[in-house]
Amino acid sequence: MPGARITAEGWGWRHAGRPAAAVAGLDLTVPAGQRVLLAGPSGAGKSTLLYALAGVLDPADESEETGRLLVDGIPSRELRGHAGLVQQDPETQVILSRVGDDAAFGAENLRVPRELIWDRVRDALDAVGLGEEHGISLCRDTSKLSGGQKQRLALAGILAMRPPVILLDEPTANLDPAGVLEVRDAVLAVVQRTGATLVVVEHRLAVWAEHVDRLLVLEPGGGISHDGTPGQLLSPGPVREALAAAGVWVPGHVPAPTPVNWRSNPAHSGAESGEKRATSDLQLQGGRGREGTTAAGPGPLSAHRLLGASGLSVSREPLRPGWRRRFTPVPEPVQRDLDLTLQAGEAVVVTGANGSGKSTLLLTLAGLIPAHAGTLTAGPALKGERGTRLAEDPFRWRAADLVSRIGTVFQEPEHQFVATTVRDELLFGPRHARDPRTGHRLFTDEEAAGRAQALLEALRLTALADVNPFTLSGGEKRRLSVATVLAAGPEVVFLDEPTFGQDALTWAVLVGLLRDLVAEGRSVLAVTHDADFAAALDARVIELESAA
Template sequence: MTAVAEPVPASITAKGWGWRHPGRTRWAVRNIDLTIEPGQRVLLLGASGAGKSTLLHGLAGVLGDQDEGEQAGELTIDGVSPADSRGRSGLVLQDPDSQLVLARVGDEVAFGAENLAVPRNEIWPRVRQSLDDVGLDVPLNSSTTALSGGQKQRLALAAVLAMQPGLLLLDEPTANLDPAGVLEVRDAVLRVLNRTSATLVVVEHRVEIWADVVDRVVVLDSDGGILADGAPATVLRHESTRARLIEAGVWVPGYRPETPTVRTGSGTDLLQASGLSVARTKRGPAVLSGVDLTLRRQEAVSVLGPNGAGKSTLALTLAGLLRPRGGGLTALEPLARGAGATPYEWKSADLVNRIGTVFQEPEHQFLTNTVREELEFGPRRVARLTEEEVRRRIDPIAERLRLTGLLKANPFTLSGGERRRLSVATMLATNPDILILDEPTFGQDANTWAELVTLLVELIHGGTCVVSVTHDREYTAALGSRIAAVDGTSATLEAAA
């Protein structure tokens, strides 16, 4: 086997650096003065919207030129503009599906190295080494679409490692993974860093996962500049610094914001699954069978289980977006209200104000060019409200979810956490009887997490049924959820959290 050369660790320098997206008055990030030495391992924190992802994208050289935004100051890797040093850095995004290109595992890992014109005889040793590094033990001709979420995340990491970057940039790499997958991806990163000494910058809201394995914590201030910078023990545990971070909404180990107490009641039955079987595709095999579940007003249900077990498929079937493979799924009259007993057969206008769905990838449900238009879309077409009634409905939601200052922004230029809050807000604006959310808390800082939980608790008290696919046990407990535990064959109901 051909020996695989190791990458040279990269250095980072930012001098008054900032970036503003086109058409935005507010800078996504600004006044960043920062030096990161070769081989350092840095955990990058900050409130939702503070500019963490923008900084990573800037370092990866993918923000574009002056026609695609406005840059201030200077940002360099080894003294060179990131756009002129592509290949020195490798970026792994929150959603692995968004960066998978090819159909087979081996081709996917080789793709980046091929684009860097690495000689063919060097590429395949790199491919095998990278797959070994991340612990993805599957044949090279395996289908990329058949992998679980955790496997896809490791595949995306392997594809970046095969490029041998001196700078590894990770944007919430464990965002949608189950607890076992979180540790698998983190440990894969550590194995690579121990072997290559590459520089690491990782953005992650799950601070406790990385706090003990990085050298340094850098916290971005939402108003620009650096809020805190130092060793993890100093930044995360020193009393005065810890208090400032909590106020800013940064998650710190051992802290959970206060939320209202849930008062669940025995509300009216809305939707009943009896012996339900669900499948991801029309002709694909059933991923869950024999599901018995009744959704009621004034309650929360959390769907828990490992990646690939069928949680999202069950949620989309309950939402009327996938046809049941077998068994029964019946909308009872308090929900159906004359639309019929089969949600999958409802017209979209009948569905949206009865069962609202927030997808795992927020951008998959955006339809317009501004945040305001996105919020107004449902109420205008479903409820037939006047202009004044539309404003009275969406303005409080926008304020609660901290979207007021973004109403003129293009939804696709928002941060990951902002896009998630917008996707939730668009469904809240249609006031559905059942709200189904897939990973609703990813990308949220402590303050926006608490506001989202508070808003959902109020909805439950008001009579809404909230169903969440989630790995967030604290969120599940805060909503007082009944638990539907999914194991890849069926779903077992458990008592409230």
């Protein structure tokens, strides 16, 4: 099926409960088959436009629409199924329990002939790196896939549909560097073969800039600020400088971290920062580096050590199977025999290919899932004076003991929201935070309110203080999820993909907040593919090898 023409005539959309429109006065024509890269600051309405083109926004739910948005001259809501949409959060697009069935779901609903579906599914899965040759069978349980693998699966389902319009909302955000190129090339191959119209939203423009016909930059709450070819807009000159100043990730420009005038925890004793580590510490299975060198073990427990792991193996599968699996073999860990430490006042970044167990390792170190094997030991600097009787392994701590010492930012921000407004979400942690040394509240109500307001202002969330966190954009949700953990002032913060969905300006603020945290003597461990983030934090890098 050839591509479709997209037309916007004074189109705008205001979400329910919002005083201002996400998009307003948009006039746009995209010829059939054109490849468009859609950019703009976080919260500029990029995802809203994609959802509208996919026909999944409904003005009947107290939202308000103005103007017209047409696909081949027909209102987009009347052509559902005409466009394939990969959303920001891949969790929301996994429907069925087996990889093959999930990839075939869209094509089946479009009534693609059965004899064509499975050839399309296999081609699509191979193209995105989830085929049989990559060790992923059609029967693989989708719940066992990593976040990046689920992102690839969502894209495979769209490619198998072969729709006339392909809409991608940050399709490479959670992918390893090799996966980014693999997925991009898979999309371009399908577009080349089918002639589909492509609209892709991406903050990091460099991946797509040389492969699209047109770059559109949305103005927050308004229309289009810039429209031209990537060569015209990104070449050295005043336009490029203006885009960078607005927060667009122009290729080759990395913003400096933004200092934030707030203190993470005024009650903190100000432990001295740990000794600076090497910028790269390749940590692979069996504790051996890529070049054959043995990674350093945990060593003797120091006064500033927060966590030490020895011979650690990690898995999300329970080590002791329940009665339904009493006769099945013990599950294999996704990573084994890891030795690592986390000192007070240091930043550590964990990276590696999708599916290598990065998020599983993070959750294990954070005390949220048990270790499969080996030992995990919390040091006195993490336990505090009142924690001398705590177990060595944080997984055995009570929730109250854990949350006052360790803060965790999950890969999916929605998994940690507990309040009905953004402001209350930020107040929840400080109101419940207790000093592990004394047991007293860390913050008065006035201090908690001040911390919440400071974070709202720093992270550009002030105008959204009274809205429901679940209605934010993907980038706004990510900033809020990080802020809710920082607001409570834990000793160590674990973050899974902390810079997802951020424009250059909000990225710089997040990095500035975390740098201040480390400067105070607290520690940060982040799972990320963002090399600029690791460099800005002067982080020690641990790279996990893919499981055999």
